[in-house]
Structure formats: C-alpha cells, structure tokens
Amino acid sequence: MTIAARHWKSLLVLNALVVSATIAAYSTSKPVWTTTAQLILPKTTSNLDASLGTLGTFKNGNLDFSPELNPLKVQTSILMSDALLEKVLDSDPEKNKFKNLEQYKALFQVSPQEQSTVLSLTVSGSQPDLATLRTQNLIKAYQARLDELREGNSKERQKFNVKELEQAKAKLSNAQTKIARFKQATGIVNNDAQTQGIVTTINALVGSRAQALSLAQASASRSKVLSERINMAPASAVRSLSLSENQEFKAVRKELSEVEAKLVQKQAIFTINHPEVQTLLAQRSTLRRQIGAYITQVAGNIPVDPTIATDSQGRAVLIQQQLLSESEAEAQFQQARQLEKQITELQRYLNSLPAKQAQLLELQRQLDVAEGIYKGLVAQVQQKSVDAFDAYPNVQVLDPPRVNSKPISPKLFLMAINALLASVIGSIALVLFLESRNPLLSAKDLQEQKFAIVERIPRIKHSGVISELAIETEVEFQRLASAISLQPLENRRLLVTSAIMGEGKTTVAIGLANALVDLGFKVLLVDADFRQAALSRRLGYTQTSTEDLSISIQPNLDLLPTLPRQGKIVEIIRRGNFEKTLATCEANNKYDYIIVDSAPVSFTSETPLIANIIRNVLFVVRPDTSYRDSVNESFAQLTQHNAQILGLVVNGVATNSRPYSYTHGASTTKS
Known part of the structure; x- marks a missing residue:
C-alpha cells in the first residue's frame, strides 16, 4: 500500500482509462x-418382415447393417456444414455484413444433449x-438437406440389387408362363395322395435348398459389395487383417512412424550427412x-494392405463382415448341396410316377422358387430404403x-467484473513496473556501504517544537550525539543531508543539535x-533580515537562518560567502559543533x-x-566532491518500545 500510494497519479x-474504456x-x-429451438431424432430401427412364400420369411435382423456409433454427432455435422449454412446465408437479410462464411457460422451453436436424441439450437x-428468422431458415434448410441425403443414399444402396431384381423378375415370369402353358396343354391336376406326399417332401427339401441358395446368394452378394468397397479380394483381406492384428507388426509400424517423425525434424535442422540423420536413416x-x-x-x-486399422472406424470392420458373409455363403451352399442330394434320391423314386405329373410338379416347384427369390430381393430393396432413414432420419421439431x-449482450455486470479485474491486475502490473524502474531502498542495498555510525530513529509523532522532539526521541538522538562526539570531525562541522525530500533530514538535524546541547556542547544550527x-x-525564524548573525534559540543552541532565494545560488557558495x-x-x-542542514542532494x-x-x-x-537509485546517485556525487559519509541515520523506524526520558519531569508517554 505504501508503494502504491507513491504512484497514485x-x-x-490507469483506472480512469479502464473506466472510460468500459463505459465506451x-x-x-x-x-x-x-x-x-430443439430438434429430436425419431427411433430409426424398423420391423420389416416380408413373406417369401415357400422360402419362408425375411426378417429385418437378417440383413442388419452396423448402426452409426453416434448419430447426434452426424446430425450436428450436417447442421453446421458449409453447404447448409451457405443456403441460410443467401436468404439472410444481413448477409452483406459478413465477410466470410466462418464469421456467419459463429452465430449458430448446436449442442447435442447427452443420453437422449435431442439437438439444441442457439442462434x-x-x-x-432476425434471430427467429435465422432459426427457422436453418431448420427448413436442414430438413431439405436430409431429404437430399436420404434420397441419394437410397439410390446408392439400391443400385447394387437392380440387376439381380430384374433377373429374378424375368425368371418368375418365365416360370409362370411355362406352368400355364403346360396345364393348358395337358390338363393335369395332382390329386394322388401318395404322389402328393412325396412331392410335398421334395418341395420341402427344394424349398430349404432354395432358401439356402437365396441366403447364400445374398451373403455372396454382400461379400462382393464389401469387397468392392474395400477394394480387396477375400484372400488379401484375410491376410491384411491378420497382419494388422499382429502385435509385433503394429509395434514395428509405430516405431517406424516415430523414427520418420524424428527424421523429418532432424532433416529440417541438419544436412543428410549429419550423424543423427544417418542414424535415423539406418533405423528407418x-x-x-x-x-x-x-x-x-x-x-x-x-x-x-498393411495399413488396415483395427479400430471400429477403420476397414477392419468391413473385412470382418466380408469374411463373415463369405463363411455364411459357403455354409449355405454346402447345405444346399446336401439338400440336393436328398432331392435327387427322392426324384429317382418320383420318376416312377407319370412323367407329366412329375413335370407339372417340377414346373410348380420352379415357380415357387422363382417367386420366393423375387420376394426376397424386393424385401432387400425395401430394407435398404429403411437403412437410408437410419442414417438420415426425418428429424422433428421438438420445441419451436x-x-x-432479454439480449444476451452487452452484460453490464460481466463488463464491470472485467473492468475490475483489469483495474486490479493493471494496477499491480503498473506498480511493479514503476517500482522496478526506481525501487525503494532496502537493507540489502546498504550492505556494501561501510559507515562509522549507523543509528535508527523511531517514527516521530511530534515534529513541532524542539522540546517535544527531544522527549520523543531523546534516547536515540543522544546515542547518535555520543557517537558523533567520539569522531574526530574536521573543524567540528557536520553536514546533514538526504537524497530526496521527506526523508527527515531537518528533524534529524534539530534532534542531533538538541542532544549535543544536552551533552554539554555549544551548537550552531545552520540552514543551508x-x-x-x-x-x-x-x-519560526523566517523574518530575519541578516545572514551574518546567529540567533539564540535556547542556551548553547543558536540558529543561522536563511530566506528562500531564487537565482544562481551556486555562485554564492563558490565565491566563499557561505564559508565566510x-x-x-x-x-x-x-561553537563546539556546527550542524548544517542542506537541501537534498538529488534536487x-x-x-x-x-x-x-x-x-x-x-x-x-x-x-x-x-529510493535506491536516488540514494546511490547521492553517494556517488558526495564521493566525487571529496565528502566523507560519516554516518547513516535510518529515520522513521516503527517501534513499540516506550521512551525513557533523561530530563527531569518529562513525560514518558507518547500522546
């Protein structure tokens, strides 16, 4: 607080500037x-079931693709995408005020709520x-963008099955034509119970075989699609996945990445022939x-492909799905082959039946198989459309x-807090900066100086008349006077001075003169x-008209006063008038001692x-x-003028001790 008080201006x-800046x-x-506003994502899972006739039913779970790990983040990315916000900016009334899209994007904030499917918008x-209009435009553009993405995703998913669907439809139509023509030509109807039982068994086996083939074809088709996506054959994918799961291989790859990173750093600093660069090249x-x-x-x-990553976001998941689909296809084909063997054995027995009846049943079987395959492919196409809604659902407005x-800014309270912090921190920084330029004097600064006399004078409450001053600091000044009386002073003259004003040199001169008088000396106080x-x-002697005669203040203590002057005072001293x-x-x-009170050295x-x-x-x-710098400069000036610093008086030292008076009848209690 003392240091701050010295720099109050x-x-x-500074604080006036802070207040003015805050007000401005x-x-x-x-x-x-x-x-x-709040948006909500509906439940994206569906329960699609399709009847495949003799082949059974198609369940939604049979061809279930991997769901998004965090759909809210996907929707947040779509909401804050450049393409979407550019459309909103085009319809904004203040679009000319924004220099770029990033500046406009700062007005929008999307916050997904944890453990829910709700997105919060702040515009x-x-x-x-205007804020309401921007929110409405953003929601409309977002929903339109979801429609575009959903449609494009559905088309991409369906194009893989268009060819298979056309072929299955052609086979179904061909089978229906054959059986219609055969019935029309022969007029055969299967009513034989025994034959019907055999045919039923064959149909059941044929249906199982067809179902196995259908699932095998679906698995194979999915394996093919996944193979095209990862651009790798199954054998290469298996070897790549095995290589990526090899811990030693992963460790070597990681070490190679670290070496290459270090090599780039070293090559930016050293040449290629540097030993560290050569060592890293050899390690690489x-x-x-x-x-x-x-x-x-x-x-x-x-x-x-040695770059396959084993995390859930890499191609390793697709490779695993490809291997699973290939394994399922192989198993289903094996099951179809076993069923084929059973069908062949039953057909041998059925051959003993009328040929036309068997031919009719065969045509019916082919029709059932073709119809089942066609319905299965249709169900797959419908499932892919549902998958498009999984990725880009029809988001609903929960809260309009x-x-x-009230406006969120400007906030007077927040600005006041900031101004207070700026004032406190700035004041501390300013005080430290100013103090570092010319800090206060410390005891450490005086350790290198050697003084014959060092005396500490307590803080004086009464600085008026000499009698009160003597009572206040009687012991300290008498110690100082005793120490000075033991020094061999030249001409018994002593100059009392300081570096700057306010350090108490005049008080010390008065107190020292009074203490010397108490010791029995005759003293002259000189105002220089x-x-x-x-x-x-x-x-109180400012009205004197003479400069040559001293004035008696009290017994054995005289004063040589002076008047405040202007002009070249240095000439008076150089001409010898002061010494005369x-x-x-x-x-x-x-006089026994002459105590001269001079002006501060620095001034x-x-x-x-x-x-x-x-x-x-x-x-x-x-x-x-x-001040440390002022004191050191004063010491240097006095030394240059051949002065001898006889003693140091530390004035105004805080003390809790009670003074002990040597004067009879003097009060010992400070008022």
Whole structure:
C-alpha cells in the first residue's frame, strides 16, 4: 500500500482509462438476441418382415447393417456444414455484413444433449425477429438437406440389387408362363395322395435348398459389395487383417512412424550427412525391412494392405463382415448341396410316377422358387430404403424457435467484473513496473556501504517544537550525539543531508543539535537549504533580515537562518560567502559543533559544493520513502566532491518500545 500510494497519479490515470474504456464499450456495443429451438431424432430401427412364400420369411435382423456409433454427432455435422449454412446465408437479410462464411457460422451453436436424441439450437441476431428468422431458415434448410441425403443414399444402396431384381423378375415370369402353358396343354391336376406326399417332401427339401441358395446368394452378394468397397479380394483381406492384428507388426509400424517423425525434424535442422540423420536413416531402413519380412511371412505371394486399422472406424470392420458373409455363403451352399442330394434320391423314386405329373410338379416347384427369390430381393430393396432413414432420419421439431426476453449482450455486470479485474491486475502490473524502474531502498542495498555510525530513529509523532522532539526521541538522538562526539570531525562541522525530500533530514538535524546541547556542547544550527529554508521555517525564524548573525534559540543552541532565494545560488557558495559566514559565526561564539542542514542532494547542485566545504556528512534515509537509485546517485556525487559519509541515520523506524526520558519531569508517554 505504501508503494502504491507513491504512484497514485499513475494508478489514477490507469483506472480512469479502464473506466472510460468500459463505459465506451458498453455504450457502443450493439445488443445481441438469441433464439433457442430443439430438434429430436425419431427411433430409426424398423420391423420389416416380408413373406417369401415357400422360402419362408425375411426378417429385418437378417440383413442388419452396423448402426452409426453416434448419430447426434452426424446430425450436428450436417447442421453446421458449409453447404447448409451457405443456403441460410443467401436468404439472410444481413448477409452483406459478413465477410466470410466462418464469421456467419459463429452465430449458430448446436449442442447435442447427452443420453437422449435431442439437438439444441442457439442462434444469435441483432434483433429478436432476425434471430427467429435465422432459426427457422436453418431448420427448413436442414430438413431439405436430409431429404437430399436420404434420397441419394437410397439410390446408392439400391443400385447394387437392380440387376439381380430384374433377373429374378424375368425368371418368375418365365416360370409362370411355362406352368400355364403346360396345364393348358395337358390338363393335369395332382390329386394322388401318395404322389402328393412325396412331392410335398421334395418341395420341402427344394424349398430349404432354395432358401439356402437365396441366403447364400445374398451373403455372396454382400461379400462382393464389401469387397468392392474395400477394394480387396477375400484372400488379401484375410491376410491384411491378420497382419494388422499382429502385435509385433503394429509395434514395428509405430516405431517406424516415430523414427520418420524424428527424421523429418532432424532433416529440417541438419544436412543428410549429419550423424543423427544417418542414424535415423539406418533405423528407418531396418524397420522397413522388418515390416517387409512380416508382410512376406504373413501374405506370401498374395497382395496385402498393411495399413488396415483395427479400430471400429477403420476397414477392419468391413473385412470382418466380408469374411463373415463369405463363411455364411459357403455354409449355405454346402447345405444346399446336401439338400440336393436328398432331392435327387427322392426324384429317382418320383420318376416312377407319370412323367407329366412329375413335370407339372417340377414346373410348380420352379415357380415357387422363382417367386420366393423375387420376394426376397424386393424385401432387400425395401430394407435398404429403411437403412437410408437410419442414417438420415426425418428429424422433428421438438420445441419451436423461442426468442429470449432479454439480449444476451452487452452484460453490464460481466463488463464491470472485467473492468475490475483489469483495474486490479493493471494496477499491480503498473506498480511493479514503476517500482522496478526506481525501487525503494532496502537493507540489502546498504550492505556494501561501510559507515562509522549507523543509528535508527523511531517514527516521530511530534515534529513541532524542539522540546517535544527531544522527549520523543531523546534516547536515540543522544546515542547518535555520543557517537558523533567520539569522531574526530574536521573543524567540528557536520553536514546533514538526504537524497530526496521527506526523508527527515531537518528533524534529524534539530534532534542531533538538541542532544549535543544536552551533552554539554555549544551548537550552531545552520540552514543551508537556500531554496526552501525548511529549518528556518520549522523553528519560526523566517523574518530575519541578516545572514551574518546567529540567533539564540535556547542556551548553547543558536540558529543561522536563511530566506528562500531564487537565482544562481551556486555562485554564492563558490565565491566563499557561505564559508565566510560560518567562519564569522565561529569566531564570535566559539561553537563546539556546527550542524548544517542542506537541501537534498538529488534536487540541487549546491549541496555537493557545500559537502566540499564541510566534508563530514551525516546521511539520512527513511524506509518506504527513500529510493535506491536516488540514494546511490547521492553517494556517488558526495564521493566525487571529496565528502566523507560519516554516518547513516535510518529515520522513521516503527517501534513499540516506550521512551525513557533523561530530563527531569518529562513525560514518558507518547500522546
């Protein structure tokens, strides 16, 4: 607080600037309104069941694709996509105020709510109606964008089954034509119970075989699609997945990545012939050979992709699905072959029946199979359309746009808090900066200086008349006077000075003179502060008209006063007038000590000249007032003028001790 008090002007200016800037920012800030809305994603799973006739039924779970890991993040990305916001910006009334899309995008905020399917929208605007309009435009553009993405996704999914669907439809139509023509030509109707039983068994087996073939074809088709997506054959995919799951291979790849990263850093600093670069190149070659060895060991002559990642976002999931589909297709084909064997055995027995009846049943069987395959493919196409809704659902508006009753900015309370923080932090920084330029004097700064006398004077509450001053600090000044009386002073003259004003040199001069009088000496107090005349004004002798005669203040204590002057005071000292005056006073009264109170060294040029006349200097400093640089500069000036700093007085030291008076009848309690 003391340091801050010394820089109160700078702090006042700083805080005035902070307050002015805060007021200006608040008065010039435009209000910002926000509109909030909530969107909800409906349940995306479906229960699609399709009857395949003799082949059974098609369940939704049989061809279930992997769902999105976090659909809310996908919807958030769509909402904040550049393509969507560009459409909203085109219809914005203030679109000319935004330099780029990123600046406009800052007005929109999307927040997915955890453990729910709700998206919260927050849109800002300079007016409540504008914020509401932007929210409505964003929701409309978002729903239109979902329709576009859903339609495109559905087309992409369906194009893989268009050819198979056309072929199945042609086979069904062909089978229906054959059986119609056969019945019309022969007029055969199967009514034989025994034959019907055999045929039923054959049909059941044929149906199972057809169902197995249908599922096998579906699995094979899915394996083919996945193979096209990952652009790898099944054998290569198996070897690549095996290689990616090899822990040693992964460790070598990781080490190779680290070496290559270090190599890039070193090549940016050193040349290629540098030892560290050559070492890293050798390590990279070794690691690459190890990777090649792993690839050769695992893959053999089959091409593999060593970059397959095993996380859920990589192609490893697609490879696993491809292998699963291939395994299911092989198993289903094997089951179809076993059923074929059973059908062949039953057909041998059926051949003993009338040929036309068997031919009719065969045609009916072919019709049933063709119809079942066709219905299965239709169900798959419908399922892919449902999958498109899984990725891009028909998002509903849970809460319509609602504008806040008050603008969110500017906030006076928040700006006041910021201004307070700026004031506190700025004030501390300013005080530290100013203090670092010229800090206060500390005990450490005086350790290198050696003084014959060092005395501490407590803080004085009474600085008026000499009697009160003596009672207040009687013990300390008498110790100082005793120490000075033991020093061999030249001409018994002593100069009392300080670095700057306010350090208490005049008080010390008065107290020291009074203590020397108590010790039995005759003392002359000289006011050598020709500009301020602080000593003369302090003792009430500012109206004297003479400069050559001293004035008696009390027994054995005289004062040589002066008047505040203007002009070239240095010439007075250089011409010897000041020294002649001192010699005249000494000759007339024969003083034991002459105590000279001068102006501060840093403020005038005459004090060093006086120190050249009165070489013994008593220097006064005050804690929390004296500056380190000013004190050091004063010491340097006095030394340059051949002065001897006899003692140091630390003035204004805080103390809790009670003074002990040596004067009879003096009060020992501070008022």
